[in-house]
Amino acid sequence: xxxxxxxxxxxxxxxxxxxxxxxxxxxxxxxxxxxxxxxxxxxxxxxxxxxxxxxxxxxxxxxxxxxxxxxxxxxxxxxxxxxxxxxxxxxxxxxxxxxxxxxxxxxxxxxxxxxxxxxxxxxxxxxxxxxxxxxxxxxxxxxxxxxxxxxxxxxxxxxxxxxxxxxxxxxxxxxxxxxxxxxxxxxxxxxxxxxxxxxxxxxxxxxxxxxxxxxxxxxxxxxxxxxxxxxxxxxxxxxxxxxxxxxxxxxxxxxxxxxxxxxxxxxxxxxxxxxxxxxxxxxxxxxxxxxxxxxxxxxxxxxxxxxxxxxxxxxxxxxxxxxxxxxxxxxxxxxxxxxxxxxxxxxxxxxxxxxxxxxxxxxxxxxxxxxxxxxxxxxxxxxxxxxxxxxxxxxxxx
Numbered sequence: 001x002x003x004x005x006x007x008x009x010x011x012x013x014x015x016x017x018x019x020x021x022x023x024x025x026x027x028x029x030x031x032x033x034x035x036x037x038x039x040x041x042x043x044x045x046x047x048x049x050x051x052x053x054x055x056x057x058x059x060x061x062x063x064x065x066x067x068x069x070x071x072x073x074x075x076x077x078x079x080x081x082x083x084x085x086x087x088x089x090x091x092x093x094x095x096x097x098x099x100x101x102x103x104x105x106x107x108x109x110x111x112x113x114x115x116x117x118x119x120x121x122x123x124x125x126x127x128x129x130x131x132x133x134x135x136x137x138x139x140x141x142x143x144x145x146x147x148x149x150x151x152x153x154x155x156x157x158x159x160x161x162x163x164x165x166x167x168x169x170x171x172x173x174x175x176x177x178x179x180x181x182x183x184x185x186x187x188x189x190x191x192x193x194x195x196x197x198x199x200x201x202x203x204x205x206x207x208x209x210x211x212x213x214x215x216x217x218x219x220x221x222x223x224x225x226x227x228x229x230x231x232x233x234x235x236x237x238x239x240x241x242x243x244x245x246x247x248x249x250x251x252x253x254x255x256x257x258x259x260x261x262x263x264x265x266x267x268x269x270x271x272x273x274x275x276x277x278x279x280x281x282x283x284x285x286x287x288x289x290x291x292x293x294x295x296x297x298x299x300x301x302x303x304x305x306x307x308x309x310x311x312x313x314x315x316x317x318x319x320x321x322x323x324x325x326x327x328x329x330x331x332x333x334x335x336x337x338x339x340x341x342x343x344x345x346x347x348x349x350x351x352x353x354x355x356x357x358x359x360x361x362x363x364x365x366x367x368x369x370x371x372x373x374x375x376x377x378x379x380x381x382x383x384x385x386x387x388x389x390x391x392x393x394x395x396x397x398x
Contacts, residue, residue: 001166006070006086006142008062010291015058018257018290022053025258036270040262048265049258051279061284068114072142075162077155085159086142086293088114088134089167092121097129098380098390099169101160101187103137105178105203106299107264108363109288110136116365119373127377133167135160137179139298141288152305157186161195171195171390175376177203177335178362179302188323188348197389200328200352200376202364203335206343217340224338231336235270238263242300243307250297260296261286273334273361326386328352328379330372334361351385352378 027049030042068088076082088110091097100120102113113134120130138159139145146155160183164172174184174196181203188199214222241249253260264286268277289296327348331341333356341353354375360368379386 001073001075003071003073003166006072007066008070008142010058010062014291019053021255021257022049025049025256027258040266040269044265045258045262048261048279048282052257052261052283056280056283058284058287061280061287065111065284068117070110070142073163073166075159075166077146077151077158080146080148080151080155083138083146083159084144085138085163086110086136087163088117088132090117090121091131092129093123094129097121097131099164099167099172100130100132100376101164101172101174101184102132102134102365103160103174103176103180103183104134104140105176105180106140106302107267107285107289108178108180109141109285110134111285111288112363112366114366116369116373119369120376128381130376131169133164133169135163137183137299137302139294139301140292142293145294145298145301150305151301153182153186153302154190156183156302157190160184160187161191165195171197173197173380173386173390174199175201175365175372177201177364179306182306185323185348188325188327189321192323192325196325198326198328198351198380198386199323199348200330200379201347202330202332202360202372203337203362204329204331204339204341204344204347205337206339206346208339208343221340224333228337228339231270235336238267239303239307242303244304246297246300246304249300250295253296253300257286257290260290264289271334271336271362272367273332273359275361275363275367322346322348324349326351326389328354328375328386330354330364330375331356332360332362332364332368332371333357334359336362354378 027042027045031038035041069090070088072084072086074082075085104112117132117134120132123129136143137156174187176184181201184199187196253263265282268282292298327350329344329350331354344350357368357371360371364372378384381387
């Protein structure tokens with residue numbers, strides 16, 4: 001299980017092919033005044049495609065990405081052979097910093113965790129420091145994906161735990177949202193107590209009590225619930241397709257870079273909280289998907305394997321025993337699901353529950369890294385409810 005330093009180096013032939021495909025793009029028409037109601041506006045796609053073809057410099061952004069301490073390591077998975085896994089590993093200057101595994105979701109990638117890494121690894125007398133590992137989920141980015149069916153959330157959790165052990169972190173904490181929530185929860189279930197000492201999520205679920213009366217909520221909370229219900233009705237088409245026929249979808253997304261752009265750009269905009277995406281940010285995000293080791297379908301398959309069984313978060317929270325290790329929750333107003341805080345007690349042993357932050361959506365580690373890092377510092381710092389969960393031999397400077 002030797003670690004290998006990794007640098008992104010996309011062959012020039014693939015860059016040339018991308019330009020050829022972009023030049024042959026045929027765009028659809030659009031209804032007048034339709035805005036975002038029917039999907040991504042034509043004007044946005046035209047602008048982004050023009051930038052992708054003329055002005056966007058992948059090599060520049062590739063060089064910036066390669067400033068991150070990236071590695072690959074072969075990880076054996078029971079019943080699935082050995083997969084070559086990509087990750088960021090940034091150690092703190094504080095020798096006894098807390099090991100933390102960050103797990104992204106979809107359409108997240110390792111880039112999602114890149115902004116929070118320097119904040120968490122920073123040395124300070126006022127807050128704890130962390131050794132941070134940002135996992136590229138199998139099939140995402142530059143991690144090798146499964147080669148046969150049945151690679152489910154337990155296997156993703158196995159990868160995360162084995163990676164931390166291979167790095168010498170026998171005891172660690174986790175943080176994740178979206179599929180990162182499902183994976184870190186499974187880590188807590190399978191490896192909690194012995195290896196996983198606490199977990200934290202920025203994606204909060206919950207069921208209303210049997211006697212729930214919406215009129216008892218503030219107007220702000222009623223609006224949040226209405227927004228959540230609206231997204232569940234009109235924003236989940238991607239989930240049904242990816243969880244039923246991911247291979248069919250993969251032909252379009254693999255062959256058409258503009259199709260992939262529209263598919264993911266919609267979520268980057270709709271799932272963030274008024275985040276001001278630059279065109280180059282978007283194109284870098286999409287390019288990683290386009291140049292990914294397994295292609296876009298590698299990230300779709302998690303939906304097929306997991307949806308409809310016990311690993312789907314809400315069903316799991318209802319039916320499976322909640323992990324007993326400490327759980328921390330961070331609330332961001334622009335996330336997909338925003339429910340009253342009292343509903344979230346079903347998620348587990350909640351010891352930290354933040355106030356709702358002023359801003360932030362589904363990708364807070366990227367949108368609002370200071371806020372998310374602040375919550376982790378409060379939860380695990382001196383006087384926090386999870387202080388000392390990692391023993392002193394690995395523990396805290398303060």
